Amino acid sequence: xxxxxxxxxxxxxxxxxxxxxxxxxxxxxxxxxxxxxxxxxxxxxxxxxxxxxxxxxxxxxxxxxxxxxxxxxxxxxxxxxxxxxxxxxxxxxxxxxxxxxxxxxxxxxxxxxxxxxxxxxxxxxxxxxxxxxxxxxxxxxxxxxxxxxxxxxxxxxxxxxxxxxxxxxxxxxxxxxxxxxxxxxxxxxxxxxxxxxxxxxxxxxxxxxxxxxxxxxxxxxxxxxxxxxxxxxxxxxxxxxxxxxxxxxxxxxxxxxxxxxxxxx
Amino acid sequence: xxxxxxxxxxxxxxxxxxxxxxxxxxxxxxxxxxxxxxxxxxxxxxxxxxxxxxxxxxxxxxxxxxxxxxxxxxxxxxxxxxxxxxxxxxxxxxxxxxxxxxxxxxxxxxxxxxxxxxxxxxxxxxxxxxxxxxxxxxxxxxxxxxxxxxxxxxxxxxxxxxxxxxxxxxxxxxxxxxxxxxxxxxxxxxxxxxxxxxxxxxxxxxxxxxxxxxxxxxxxxxxxxxxxxxxxxxxxxxxxxxxxxxxxxxxxxxxxxxxxxxxxxxxxxxxxxxxxxxxxxxxxxxxxxxxxxxxxxxxxxxxxxxxxxxxxx
Numbered sequence: 022x023x024x025x026x027x028x029x030x031x032x033x034x035x036x037x038x039x040x041x042x043x044x045x046x047x048x049x050x051x052x053x054x055x056x057x058x059x060x061x062x063x064x065x066x067x068x069x070x071x072x073x074x075x076x077x078x079x080x081x082x083x084x085x086x087x088x089x090x091x092x093x094x095x096x097x098x099x100x101x102x103x104x105x106x107x108x109x110x111x112x113x114x115x116x117x118x119x120x121x122x123x124x125x126x127x128x129x130x131x132x133x134x135x136x137x138x139x140x141x142x143x144x145x146x147x148x149x150x151x152x153x154x155x156x157x158x159x160x161x162x163x164x165x166x167x168x169x170x171x172x173x174x175x176x177x178x179x180x181x182x183x184x185x186x187x188x189x190x191x192x193x194x195x196x197x198x199x200x201x202x203x204x205x206x207x208x209x210x211x212x213x214x215x216x217x218x219x220x221x222x223x224x225x226x227x228x229x230x231x232x233x234x235x236x237x238x239x240x241x242x243x244x245x246x247x248x249x250x251x252x253x254x255x256x257x258x259x260x261x262x263x264x265x266x267x268x269x270x271x272x273x274x275x276x277x278x279x280x281x282x283x284x285x286x
Numbered sequence: 287x288x289x290x291x292x293x294x295x296x297x298x299x300x301x302x303x304x305x306x307x308x309x310x311x312x313x314x315x316x317x318x319x320x321x322x323x324x325x326x327x328x329x330x331x332x333x334x335x336x337x338x339x340x341x342x343x344x345x346x347x348x349x350x351x352x353x354x355x356x357x358x359x360x361x362x363x364x365x366x367x368x369x370x371x372x373x374x375x376x377x378x379x380x381x382x383x384x385x386x387x388x389x390x391x392x393x394x395x396x397x398x399x400x401x402x403x404x405x406x407x408x409x410x411x412x413x414x415x416x417x418x419x420x421x422x423x424x425x426x427x428x429x430x431x432x433x434x435x436x437x438x439x440x441x442x443x444x445x446x447x448x449x450x451x452x453x454x455x456x457x458x459x460x461x462x463x464x465x466x467x468x469x470x471x472x473x474x475x476x477x478x479x480x481x482x483x484x485x486x487x488x489x490x491x492x493x494x495x496x497x498x499x500x501x502x503x504x505x506x507x508x509x510x511x512x513x514x515x516x517x518x519x520x521x522x523x524x525x526x527x528x529x530x531x532x533x534x535x536x537x538x539x540x541x542x543x544x545x546x547x548x549x550x551x552x553x554x555x556x557x558x559x560x561x562x563x564x565x566x567x568x569x570x571x572x573x574x575x576x577x578x579x580x581x582x583x584x585x586x587x588x589x590x591x592x593x594x595x596x597x598x599x
Contacts, residue, residue, distance in 0.1 A: 022360040174516040201331025201555040
């Protein structure tokens with residue numbers, strides 16, 4: 022395993038590369054989830070990355086600008102920037118390992134990034150775990166989390182902020198502190214009116230894994246991908262929403278299904 | 287800007303980041319940041335990374351690291367509490383010797399605070415900690431049974447409490463025949479969990495956390511305890527671990543400083559609270575740079591308690 026900084030000096034990104042070096046069967050760029058979900062899943066995705074390395078895959082985990090160990094502050098995090106970083110990471114993986122086949126893997130918002138990056142820069146394959154398909158709704162849910170936290174900790178009459186007031190702040194060009202993460206007006210704009218979920222699979226081979234309970238929420242999106250040909254495989258598994266807490270519970274069902282699919286591809 | 291370091295411990299290598307001050311003056315003081323349970327060295331809402339930067343700006347060296355086989359440290363390890371303590375000692379020793387430090391202070395959050403206290407127990411002089419900042423100290427062994435620690439166990443008393451004290455019991459009994467299938471499934475799962483033997487690691491963890499209060503009593507250096515008033519760990523400390531100063535911290539030669547941050551939660555999750563936490567940390571650490579020991583902390587704002595711990599409880 023190797024850890025390093027890469028990318029232009031004005032936008033240094035942190036990366037951790039697991040794998041057998043130049044003998045790798047294929048490469049994967051791990052796109053991390055957003056905000057606190059990146060933190061809650063970090064140890065578990067790192068573990069899966071190391072397990073994939075033992076199976077012969079080269080895996081680059083990277084931190085988008087403004088997150089983790091990468092340079093920048095969280096208020097500088099935007100979808101556009103994170104997409105550029107995702108592609109920089111793919112170039113870095115190919116240069117360092119020389120792999121012929123490489124794909125993106127993403128969890129939650131990371132899966133959204135992976136799908137967007139795949140549209141612009143079609144990889145050989147794409148693995149998505151419980152993707153966020155509607156960033157507008159997702160962003161609203163994030164704002165509501167702050168309200169929920171304040172309602173839990175403070176008495177209701179002391180909660181001064183509302184979703185509306187936070188949106189007003191964004192529209193007035195002010196950042197909003199959401200549980201320690203400073204969301205910028207640019208991020209708000211891109212989350213609410215930015216790129217939409219691709220209508221068709223952005224590359225030839227796609228594995229889409231979601232939890233059984235997500236079936237109704239996703240409506241026909243994954244089936245539309247499957248219907249549109251290519252080799253999009255969709256599975257609903259009995260997995261826990263492991264990104265919601267800090268426990269050590271490993272998403273074994275998602276991991277094993279992905280490994281089998283990778284081995285067969 | 288932080289530099290990457292590799293810390294060898296017991297045949298493992300820990301990945302760490304060291305923040306070094308650009309303009310150092312006075313004593314060379316290092317702060318080792320001990321993170322919470324299953325977390326990374328940059329921490330929730332990047333708390334540790336930002337604190338490292340702030341400490342370096344304030345003239346301190348700061349070390350953050352991942353435990354063996356976790357996150358960015360190579361290998362895979364089913365981390366035990368003994369591993370965590372060995373890693374902490376290894377990190378302190380590495381930091382003190384490699385960076386030629388005059389003093390090393392431990393700064394921990396939650397389980398990280400407990401690890402810092404164990405590391406501060408007398409041992410090798412290279413591993414000793416010259417001061418401690420303990421945030422949201424985990425000192426109640428009952429807490430480690432919670433699911434976030436990974437050793438979920440069914441406690442009959444908790445289940446009974448849940449059934450009888452939450453919601454309308456009569457309605458639950460009335461509806462029971464209709465939801466019999468669901469109840470049978472739940473009872474089956476609960477019974478299996480109840481009958482499962484207690485993992486040995488949970489017992490070890492409880493033992494280690496149970497020793498924390500005593501270690502604080504015996505610790506002879508300066509220390510500062512910080513809690514958020516919205517953190518349930520504060521209640522645990524005040525009501526279960528040290529009710530009425532039963533530990534006698536007030537009588538210590540050097541009682542711990544005590545600060546409760548108003549509206550602060552378990553991870554100080556707002557920029558305002560985080561900045562307050564950083565400022566309190568830097569204020570308390572300041573005297574170390576001049577070779578002195580810290581005195582009682584200054585209150586940050588109205589509503590904060592700054593009394594020694596025993597007075598506050």
